[in-house]
Amino acid sequence: MRHRLGLRVGPVSFRVGSDRREPIHQLRALYAGYPAPDAAIADHTVRLEAPRPWRRWLRPQVRVAGDHELPGAVPLPARHALLAAEMAMNLQLALGHRRHILLHAATVERDGRALVMTGESGAGKSTLAALLAGAGWRFMGDEFALIAPDTGLAHPFPRPVSLKNESIAQVRAAWPAARFGPELAGTPKGTIRHLAAPADAIARMDEPARPALILFPRFGAAPALRPVPPAEAFVRLTEASTNYVALGEAGFRALTRLVREVPAVALDYPDGSAGLAAIERCWAAL
């Protein structure tokens, strides 16, 4: 690969290579300030390459390759190479990481305690994490919560926040000083724009926090708050985990401990500001 970038995000290191300059250039800008991998060999390798040689020039496309691949994945147009890179990094982690239990969740921290928000795509995890970070919480990640099986601590994985469609303007309005990547229009998920992780999130990426609240947000519904009993939280978290089955007994111990120690609530919220206000109320009541 002619163009390369090595970087570490929390406890995970990546090596990204491409036969095109732009994606690596865009990644460098989005990941400015991230440390290089500690060791010569990165945990995960991602390659962004043209699916056919002529696709470097003619209606250019990129496909992602790496240690783990999804068979039949459709190449993306080269103008969406940044999205391809982010998706590929997620895929490598989701399928290859074994040191932590991975939850598809956004995490923020305040006063040494972590709020873990998990839900399906569209539930508003990323938007809430970005709005909370803009309101002074420490951003720990919007894609994966990394829970250490031995300690139960949440480890930061502060990648750029993937914001979609209406949430882009919403976060820009709420947080004018935030730094964004290029706008990626017409992706399979609509318009996507990455919000660079705040400097303090990067500076403190090796500082874990103890989970204090598990939140199951649902965007676009009438306001409602409901305590989630541990067994239901356990089932929902096993579904939100990409490596629960692979971790076996360690995953079982980690998740049962998490739901027994940490309260969980389901939050329906109509918009970002209502969501933020409800979260602050939940947090204050802990």
Next chain:
Amino acid sequence: MRYRGPAADALLQAPLDLFTAVFHRPSGITHLLAEPAPQILAALGGGEMDLDALLAALAVEHELVGATREALVERLGELTAAGLVEAR
């Protein structure tokens, strides 16, 4: 019909609320059990019992009185289907 439960070290149990999460080590499968399933597994205790012995054990050791044979057979059927109990 006789029923055999898994050995005690084959299961990892975590009571959560009304439900108990159970990790079955030989299969690596997680189960979520409601009463009286955890009590049935504990009463079988890795051994083999017929229905009468199991009913008596549940009443004495687990204070599960009033369990009917029909209900117990149904629960045992579910546990057998889940691979946690062997019927022979």
